[in-house]
Amino acid sequence: MLKVQKYRVPVAVGAGLLFIALCGSSWFVLRQTGILENLGADSPQSELSLTQKDAQSLVLPLVSLSPQARAEQLMDIASGRQSLDQYRARYLLASDLIGQQQPEAALQWLEGLDAKYPQLASHIALKRAQAYTAMGDTANAEQAWQGILETYPSDPVAAHALYALGESNPEYWQQAIAQFPTHPRTLDIVRQKLQENPKQLNLLLHLAKSAYDTPGSGGIRDRLVNEYASGLQPQDWQTIAFGYWETREYDKAAKAYTKAPPTPENAYRVGRGYHLKGKRQEAKAGYQQLIRTFPDAKETGLGLRRLASLLPSQEAIPYLDQVVAKFPDEAPEALLTKANILEALGSSQSATQARQSVLTQYPNSDAAADYRWQVANQKAQAGNLAEAWQWAQPITTDSPDSAIAPEAAFWVGRWAMQLGRQEEATSAFEHVLAQYPESYYAWRSARFLGWDVGDFTTVRDVNPTLVLPKTRSRLPAGSDTLKELHLLGQNQDSWTLWQAEFENRQEPTVAEQFTDGVMRLGVGDNINGINQVWFLSQRETPEERRQWQALRAEPAYWYTLFPLPFFDSVVNWSGQRQLNPLLVIGLIRQESRFEPEIGSIAGARGLMQVMPGTGQWIADKIQLQEYDLNDPNDNVKLGTWYLDHTHQEYNNHSLFAVASYNAGPGNVAKWIRKYDTTDPDAFIEQIPFAETKGYVEAVFENYWNYLRLYNPEVNQLLRKYSKSQPGISP
Structure with missing residues (x-):
């Protein structure tokens, strides 16, 4: 142990x-x-699992090693009989050699490889062009770049060629902007053009949309708002607002959302953005506008609750009553808030009735769990552990997805121990391990079960x-080329390709968001990579929740949340x-x-x-x-x-x-x-x-x-x- x-x-x-x-x-x-x-692999087959051939690969376990540490083994494989492993070894050797300023040696391993390794054929052509460029062989480099445009005109590698050729012919740069708007080489082109002439609205908007979370993006948005507001369209304001929101400049986001297309979510974010920045009057106005414009929208129920939190007690109650009457998803929280207000106003009986309504009408809600836990703690502090146990125990069965459930289940076990009910305590600790294995309380439960942790x-x-x-898992989204580059540990190349492929940035699928998190970690954007994966837990639709739960069963999900x-x-x-x-x-x-x-x-x-x-x-x-x-x-x-x-x-x-x-x-x-x-x-x-x-x-x-x-x-x-x-x- x-x-x-x-x-x-x-x-x-x-x-x-x-x-x-x-x-x-x-x-x-x-x-x-x-x-x-x-x-060793020990998990059921899934979309993230390797194929049998990949699981038996001799090359993929070498991906995690440094170029120097893996060179000899790769050469042995690359010099052997033709196979997928041989092609992978040749590609990795060529890539490593280019990085080590040995482009001539890299070209030898690339010779004829694109015909045998179709998954990476376009990137083999890219490596060849990069090798000639590194050698200073201008003629062959230009020929290689032109060859990419002729053979792979729609493949994102063409953006690299357009960038290289555009340094002598500006028309190529314009083509890159039009054809590959989110590709990092294209963004480099846009930035260079803005350095030459900063006053180009279309290019500023291009960066605001395609590079909203890169260094300097906040300054681009500020310029658009301060210098070009009169020329912006509602969709431009949507782009600006989204960028501010994602980078947590919530008050700026709120102001921009007032000019974006009118939707319930945008209207809610006006009020919430100001609210998060402590601008109470602006927040109240924003929530009230949401309520007037979209009285029946899902977001309005939460907006009503947020508005109530900003009002004096007596004024808040009618808004909470609206929530209870019209928005069942928000009603339990509204009832609890109303109960607390009534208690403070001296209406204890009415407060008790409101709380009882939470328990009887919404027994599976987070609000019911929170109230049960509040009472359980009061009982425990008063020394009445038996009643504390009775109040807490239903949380683990009625509201198992509540944020408070792991803690409640653990203390059900602790209180049972103190009451001398060891069998019930053991059952509670085992329940925590079974249902909430990732929680802090799972560690505490394991300790009380005698585990050496x-x-x-x-x-x-x-x-x-x-x-x-030993090896990476497959990606759930992206092209076959992207997935192969990722398996080979080509972090920068796969990140660059993903930027061109990832078009659905404001509303990504679960698979796309997870893939984006993995890609970010690969290039050292650790905080955003971890956050991208963690925020999957906030998905709301049943299908998205199902997809998220399926991901949680994958080792790759947890390795991404807890990297090293x-x-x-x-x-x-x-x-x-x-x-x-x-x-x-x-x-x-x-x-x-x-x-x-x-x-x-x-x-x-x-x-x-x-x-x-x-x-x-x-x-x-x-x-x-x-x-x-x-x-x-x-x-x-x-x-x-x-x-x-x-x-x-x-x-x-x-x-x-x-x-x-x-x-x-x-x-x-x-x-x-x-x-x-x-x-x-x-x-x-x-x-x-x-x-x-x-x-x-x-x-x-x-x-x-x-x-x-x-x-x-x-x-x-x-x-x-x-x-x-x-x-x-x-």
Whole structure:
């Protein structure tokens, strides 16, 4: 099982971004440290599963290695008999050699390959043209680019050719803009043209639509609004508003949505955008306009509830009554809100009736779960655990999809334990593992079932065996060429192709959104990649929910949500600090979502969000003369030192150490003096800072997910309970 001992790992050789399974990895390097093993396929066939031929491939397991590490094996395969593996080996060798400034050698491996490898024929032609260009062979390069236009005029690789040829003939650039509007080479053309002449409305709109979330896109939108408002059409405002919304400039989005085509969603976003930015009067006006213009729209029910939250109590009640009367999906929340208002106004009997209506009319709603949980906690705090159990238990059966359900199910088990009902407690903990295996409460339940997964006082020293996937999974969306490039680990090329293929950006399918998340992770856009996949949980239609649930059964889904970028640095510095690396990676995921240059409002920087003053204090302690908080290795070096320091401050109690990392040692010291620390689960419930309580649970939830995904023993144990647990084999 998991050995509880000081975690000592040799320094990993090599460097660079690690992302396993879907986006390349340093698997070979980490395997040399002795903590990683191979992953075997152990999941049912699905659209993400490899074909039998791919599963038996000798090339695909080499994708995660560096070009230097895989060169000899690829050459052996490439020199062998003709097969798909041979073609793949030749392509990878050529691509690697171009990247290593050896274009002449690359051309040898590309010779005649396009006829034998049709999946990548257009990209073989592209590699050939790139090789000639790198050699400075102008004549052959131009011939190769022209050949692409003649042979693959509609393929996105033609955008590369149009870009290259357009440097001497501007007509080619105009063709690229017209034919491949979202291709990265086309966007480069547009930007260059704007540098030459910034006042080109059509090109500004092109970037606003096709590159809404790239660096500098906010400035483009601002220019359009400030300089060209009179010339914009409603659909242009839709494009601008969507870009602002996606980049969380909600007040700007709200203003733009007022000029976009009138739809219920756009009208709702006017009010909500202002609401999120604290502009109460504008928000109220926006919601009222929604109600007047689209009185029966689905969005209006939520708009009425939002409007009620901005009004004095007496004025809010009529709007809540409208929700109850017309919008059953929003009615339970409206009834609870009304009950709280009535209670505050002294109408306790009416408040009780409203709450009872939630339980009787909408017993399966999130609102019913929230109310039951509120009462259960009140009973528990009063020492009446039997009644607390009775109030909480129905949540797990009546509202199993509620956000509160995993926590309620766990405490049903804890309260049963305290009442001496061990059989019921065990059943509750097993229910958490079966239904909510990804939750923080699954980790706590596993611990109470006696699993060796670390507890708050031992998790620092857990020494987990980790198993990484040998190969990538297939993509559920995109062309066959895209899927093949992805399997071969060609992250930048597959990302470029995906930009040309991904046209449905404002309303992507579930498969497209997941693919976009995977593609983003491949090029290091980690925060947006993870978010794209996480936001699939917000899909509402039954068919989309079915598709999302099907994805959740795939290992690739979870590997994308819980990737391992920079794990070589984490393993190195965790080993030197004698910290569990999965605890460190869990903290990094919560702090930065693996964005090396991210900064907080308070000034914290980098992967582990180290404050500059704290960084300098640590650097002085360890006599580090030069460092850069935006450098991943430096940041992890300093951050792990500080996490080790917080552990030492609290006698290696990881709950207090992690809480201190977020809230500071002063606050944690106060809480330890004020609250009973003998029951850590109860202590967490009493943390007065909602942010810190959520932070602690999120870090340990991350730790648990990395453990359940990459540790074979825990993985196999959990598979006995949960059908959605992806399988690995030791």
